[in-house]
Amino acid sequence: MRIGLVTEGGYPYATGEARLWCDRLVRGLPQHEFELYALSRTAEQERARVPLPEHVTGVRTAPLWAPADDGRSYSRRERRRFGESFRELVQGICAGAPDPFASGLYGLAELARDQGGLYAALRSESAVRALESACRAPGASGTVRAAQVTDLLEFVDELERLLRPLSLDWYEDPGGLGAADICHAAAGGVAALPGLLAKRFCGVPLLVTEYGVQLRAHYLAQLDARREPADRPAVRALLAAFHLRLAVEIYARADFLTPGNAHARRWQEKCGATRERLRTVYPGMEADRFASVGEAADCGDPDTLVWVGRIEPAKDLIALLHAFAEVRRAAPDTRLRIFATAAAPGYLADCRSLAAQLFPDEAADAVTVGENPVTFEEIGGPDAPSPAEAYGAGRVVVLSSVIEGFPVTLAEAMFSGRATVSTDVGAVFEVIGGTGLVVPPRNPRALADACLSLLRDPARAQRLGAAARARALELFTVEQNVAAFQEIYLRLLAKGSARPAGEVPFARPPEAHVPGHWTSPTWAEPLPDPSSEAAV
Numbered sequence: 303m304r305i306g307l308v309t310e311g312g313y314p315y316a317t318g319e320a321r322l323w324c325d326r327l328v329r330g331l332p333q334h335e336f337e338l339y340a341l342s343r344t345a346e347q348e349r350a351r352v353p354l355p356e357h358v359t360g361v362r363t364a365p366l367w368a369p370a371d372d373g374r375s376y377s378r379r380e381r382r383r384f385g386e387s388f389r390e391l392v393q394g395i396c397a398g399a400p401d402p403f404a405s406g407l408y409g410l411a412e413l414a415r416d417q418g419g420l421y422a423a424l425r426s427e428s429a430v431r432a433l434e435s436a437c438r439a440p441g442a443s444g445t446v447r448a449a450q451v452t453d454l455l456e457f458v459d460e461l462e463r464l465l466r467p468l469s470l471d472w473y474e475d476p477g478g479l480g481a482a483d484i485c486h487a488a489a490g491g492v493a494a495l496p497g498l499l500a501k502r503f504c505g506v507p508l509l510v511t512e513y514g515v516q517l518r519a520h521y522l523a524q525l526d527a528r529r530e531p532a533d534r535p536a537v538r539a540l541l542a543a544f545h546l547r548l549a550v551e552i553y554a555r556a557d558f559l560t561p562g563n564a565h566a567r568r569w570q571e572k573c574g575a576t577r578e579r580l581r582t583v584y585p586g587m588e589a590d591r592f593a594s595v596g597e598a599a600d601c602g603d604p605d606t607l608v609w610v611g612r613i614e615p616a617k618d619l620i621a622l623l624h625a626f627a628e629v630r631r632a633a634p635d636t637r638l639r640i641f642a643t644a645a646a647p648g649y650l651a652d653c654r655s656l657a658a659q660l661f662p663d664e665a666a667d668a669v670t671v672g673e674n675p676v677t678f679e680e681i682g683g684p685d686a687p688s689p690a691e692a693y694g695a696g697r698v699v700v701l702s703s704v705i706e707g708f709p710v711t712l713a714e715a716m717f718s719g720r721a722t723v724s725t726d727v728g729a730v731f732e733v734i735g736g737t738g739l740v741v742p743p744r745n746p747r748a749l750a751d752a753c754l755s756l757l758r759d760p761a762r763a764q765r766l767g768a769a770a771r772a773r774a775l776e777l778f779t780v781e782q783n784v785a786a787f788q789e790i791y792l793r794l795l796a797k798g799s800a801r802p803a804g805e806v807p808f809a810r811p812p813e814a815h816v817p818g819h820w821t822s823p824t825w826a827e828p829l830p831d832p833s834s835e836a837a838v
Contacts, residue, residue, distance in 0.1 A: 303334050303795055306482035306500070310341040310493035314352050314361060321352065323513070323585050323783070324488055328358060330586075330784030334791070335359050339472060339479055339496055341366050360477075364470050366463060366492070374419030383413055384423045389432045395543045397441035400554075403547040407468075411499050414469040421469070424462040430454050437536075446543075449536035457540045464544065467495040473503045480504030484794050491516030491545065494552045501555060507794040510552060513562035513585055514707040515569040517549040522705060549573050557794055560787075562708050563729035581790070585708060586783025589775055592717035595694040596771045601764055602720070606637045606696030607753055610681070610689065611711045613645035618725075619653045621746050622702040623676065627660050628750035630675065633757055638676045641692040654678060693718035697763050698756045703727050704743045713778050716770035721763035723752040737770035
């Protein structure tokens, strides 16, 4: 079957876990044809593309970062048509009404398909005036009602960028997304917009996978934006309303939704997704990368705690350092090794400064160089060239986050056979499943007590590590992920509304499809009946 895989800011360009799971999925299903539709975020991102397997038959890229002006200007009738659809869209945003929002969204998409020209229209004075009227109309929130002209201009500018997928030529092109058997959006939000339009215009079944709920990610980003000097509450409220209405529409129209954990599933259900269209599919990870550590008899340094991940405020290393101060009072020989996969420079500097204050360099005697019991290291450095060796450096792995989706580093620690101490955020409790200790977030004393309990009981730590590895091998491998999506693809194809009426699923064998120029329309035409006049 032909699968159109839609990504935003990820595969086949960006690095990171978002790219890796798509690559593992594509390589794990070589019996299907994949066509990639990538929404890129930056010009730099497009300069490096990962090698693709042979059954990826094409890659189309649409830059969300670049203006999409096609130079088209509307006639009076087209301007009226645009105004009606745009007023419905912004009415749905400002008043929180799903029906006008959906009607306006698809009206703009149909206009873009027929005439183009959305770029100029969305930035026009009439669009700003329509938005202002919607903000002042009954039903709008007080924050939205207070929007100033600068707020309206800023929101219209951002809305034009978010709606650029409406103007793409992917949908009704004979070889485009509209001709796929299934559209698989690798994320929600803007990444699912092409799938919504392919379903509406061409009847292509839509599958949406969310390992991190895009609506939740937007809300978290808005929390950070509130700390900026140029914070505009009205713009934030309008953007949040747009993303909420878009999420509700995606969850209502998708044929199937695959959240990456129960935490994401609850978000989707709160936004209207029905349970019969939901199935939790955990991300697939390469267990072999951690086999040497996970199967080794050595459980690591019994006096070392390990932390692995991106050093940023959401990981709350400040609380971890205060917890480690409590651990050191009870167990003076304990060390904390922090391995960074990436870092926010300012936050890293704050953590280093706090570690230097809490733990002055120590020396055994007057002639020995002092060492700090807390070390900051990078994955790929001389002492930990691989993540597996980082996890293998200690007996207990700690996760201290205050915000998490699916905790990838926690699953990696489980593959490595390590006992874990984690904060109860996101999908942590679901991933651990009783094979590690879980404490409340922002509670250094509870975090310290849990670490000490495992450091003082090596046998218990070893049992928990073995149980954690067994659980990870059962739930989080690439094989289970690929098998789940293979089953879902077949289910959607059998049900798919894209087939002509009366066509039987799988009636045509795979060998009947010959890729390349042999499938041209003239070659594919049926031979005339020998008894007809055309054959004479």
